Amino acid sequence: MPLTPGTLIRPFFGLDAESFPKLAAERFGPQEDMDRTWRTFEPVARTLVDAFSAALDTPRHEDLVPRLDAVGPELRGVAYEGAGMGLTLLDSLVPGPRRLPRFVHGPGAPYRCLVYIGAGLVLPRVPTGPHRFLRRQDPFLRWLVMDGYGFHDGFFAWRRTVEGRSVPRAVRGYARRAFDQGVGRSLWFSTGAGPDRIIATIDGFPASRRADLWSGIGLACAYAAGVMDRDAVRALLEAAREHAADIAVGTALASVFREQSGLVAPHTDVACDVVWGQDAEAVAGAAHRAGRGLRDAPGRPAYEQWRQRIRDAWPHSSPSPSSTEEVRV
Template identity: 70%
Template sequence: MSPRLGTLLKPVFPLSADAFPRMAAERFGAQEDMDRTWLTFEPVARTLVDSFYLTLDHPRHEDLVPRLDAVPPELRGIAYEGAGMGLMLLDSLFPYRRRLPAFLHGPGAPYRCLVHIGAGLVLPRVPVAPRRFLARQDPFLRWLVMDGYGFYEGFFSWRDIVERHRAPRRIGGYAARAFDHGVGRSLWFSTGANAGRIIDTIRAFPDHRQGDLWSGIGLACAYAAGVMDRDAVAALLEAAGPHRGDLATGTAVASVFREQSGLPAPHTDLACDVVWGRGAAPVAALAHAAGRAAGRPGATGRTAGEPAYERWRQEIRASWPGTPAPAPAANEETGT
């Protein structure tokens, strides 16, 4: 029997769950808390990697979907994210097949946010121009592709992206901001979800990038493997300072992801409760209401050419209870 495609591509596209703890230790040294955290992270990382190679070997929907749906419910969304990785790679190698769009409009639709992120995780490693690829994606969800791109680069290109604060030269405009959402998410894993290391790492970035990085942390702490207690999430919220609304936006986006997966998670409720003062379900409802408001004339912060995805995020941020109320308009006669 000839070897499957996943086996053939492993030397070309090496990806291993074991790389996560090893690379984190290389950056911060051996840390006792990282060993404990990895016990929680390991199923997530392994599911992502295994699903990626599974998809390369079984790309037909009738073969792939039953295997993805056999993954335990708490990890199934991650499995679909891995499928997005595999299908993106296949489309780059065999562009005439267009497997990813068919999956997004078919069995992958319930997990479409995570599938887009998965596609972005592969984008740095394939000969496809990010701008050209984004132009073919859903106008609203395409920015999640850049989130995935930023996660990959933030984790695997740590020295350039995190230590030297560089971004790929072929990314600009709003795509650079979505890229930083993903870099922020990557810090959750590369720091071992340690609040102190997260805070110190983000504070070293230029201030104009910190809001988007904090948003990525908000998404990660509310969606990824639950390893933080209430005090640690509260410490992150406090440390975010003027960017607390961005962290709150990330947790709200995570609540929508969790809702789409159909499986509530205690750590999503915990993060939402600390940040929003309510559970994940009401926060998701608020995020949906923000989406409706973002499309109306006079939406919060609406400017010409601004992506609908960012207008949605601005409406979420404006709904956060900690957002300062807008200053009253000055009286035209008195100027007060």
């Protein structure tokens, strides 16, 4: 095998598909339903790790993109997420022109939301402060980087992040909200998508953080591998109570991500139908309309304004106060 930056970096990063089910089992013990779920999740985890490795070994667009596009439509977005991980890691550790911006504004543009999430998945492991990194990214979508950051900590630093309810000191301002959205998304995987385990885990967090955690669950249940039927999605929606609108925001974002990937999976339609009473195409359309003409305002990032507009567009929504979180990046 030729010597590449990837062959030097990969052993120290310690990421492999087999680690995902092992970590989940350590937290909840062996459970039959979780074993079944992880058989469904395995292609997702393997695609993410394989694309991460591919980006480390072949970061040139002309070499990398054909490998990503060879992945089937159902998992291609996950492949681009993994590429975002690898390119961000290379940018942080290997000298040369920045690879991530060229990819996001080039062949990765159709999957830019997922590429940014992938970038956030490696950010906790590189010698770059999150806010310094955010300042270099797209002002509207950069908060998805922090979603990825929160997913990483929620899954790989469970004891500190979930059991200890801790947020890294370096994560401040609105980034804490986006971080919690990623933590919520990670709970979908670390609980094996078990409704009772999801509900119990979120109920253990302070009430002030639950809205963003539930939003992450909404995104995961509509985007990730389909393991829930209508009744299970409905049970989560009911359990969220006053945060049901936040689940609706998450499912709307998932519909946009799926649209960008060029394939709406059946389980995305199911989740959107249960939560919104509409199919994923219609929900994605509502999300796009909500995003028109937005700009950052003092104390309110355009991304959060977008989320608030989606929340207000949900047919069952009731007026909610505007966020007062400051954005300091």
